[in-house]
Amino acid sequence: MIEVFEFKTIRKSRISIFVDEIKSLLNQLGIEYTKTPFVIDLERLYKGRESRLFEIAKLEVEKEKATIQDYIGSESNHIIKCKEGHKTSKKLSVLKRNGFNCSICDNNNKYLNLKNTIVQRGGTLIDQKLKNKGYSNIYSWVCDKGHKNKTKGQYIVNGHWCKVCQYDEKKCQIDKDLFIEIANDSSLTTSEKLKKLNIDSGVFYSRLQEFNIKNTHRPQDRNIQDISSKIKGEIYQLDPISLEIIKKYKYLEAVRKESKGEYKPEGIRGQMKKNKKAYGYYWVRAEEYELLKKNV
Known part of the structure; x- marks a missing residue:
């Protein structure tokens, strides 16, 4: 019966022959063949059988203080219960190769890490759980000044913060009179103005619009550009x-x-x-x- 259960592949032309062989075997054992679905008790079927693969997988599971059900075949998914009580199922070969890691616990820990990162800076995470792509997904959150944001989780974990706050901070750092003076200086190129003001182009052009200034600048001299590379x-x-x-x-x-x-x-x-x-x-x-x- 174990050999039948662990049968992996069979050619289509062999199926009818295989069924006849099973029927013949059942007759020899005095078991009547019926079309009623048969639910096999795998733990009872494999009871007492030893498996080196199972022993290796069991050690990997126990390293994480988790438990695994009794051996039910090398090709079967075994139920594993982590230390927090979450249940999952994995094949023995996967456990041997990758070890055991509870995906539910892992996701919970990642979510708490993301949430704590935001809370520690005075913000609030709106989403209630980790999304299916982890930190690569978009999360809704509010910064300490009430600005609503939608960014990737990795953006927060990497130490970045509210873009609106960053923009406002840049604006506050710019002296208005100095900005107007440099913006109106037609002897400078736009890139030279950005360097003098130490701001990016987005802030520069928004301030131009705010102060109703036209950017009069010196055109770049393409002849002095280094294009040797x-x-x-x-x-x-x-x-x-x-x-x-x-x-x-x-x-x-x-x-x-x-x-x-x-x-x-x-x-x-x-x-x-x-x-x-x-x-x-x-x-x-x-x-x-x-x-x-x-x-x-």
Whole structure:
């Protein structure tokens, strides 16, 4: 009977043969075959049988001060009761591989940790339990100043707090007269203004709106930008028939400037990858042109 119960797989063509074999075995034992569902008493069936796998799993369970039911087969889910009385079921192989950890206790502890983190800072957690994705889910809570928030649990556990409070704090730290003076300084770029005020762009633009100020700024000089890390080499503009070099460009972005906007990098880049013409010409990188010459 144990062998029948632990049968894992069987081919469809073998099912009828298997049933006949079981019926024959039952006849030999003097047991009448009926179609009434048979509920097997696994603890009684396996009573007295030893299992090394069960002993290992039992040790893992007892490490956590939990208890496991008697052995009911290597493929069966065994009921485990943790030290808090929560019941769960796991296979012996899983217990051997991963040990035992009560998911209910674990979730309760995570929820209490999240709640205490908020309460210690004077806030209130609105949600009553840990959600199915743990700290990765969104939780509703109120900060110590009454601002309602919806953030991921991990955001709180990592030490972050109310975004409204952070925003208000930033606003309070900015001297109004200094802000107006720097905001109206047309000799500075916007990024330079942000550095001088030590604020992010969100606070900067909201203050502009609050004080009804237009951001007059100096445009960034693209020529002094360091783009050396982005350069992938020279670009050659080729005659579509002879494939002779018409012009060399230091890098792809230089095409726009040197052609005074006639040729655009975004229009060339895609066609260059497909080996197709852009603006009536072929475009290749320097190293690719050397290969092209060898193959022609």
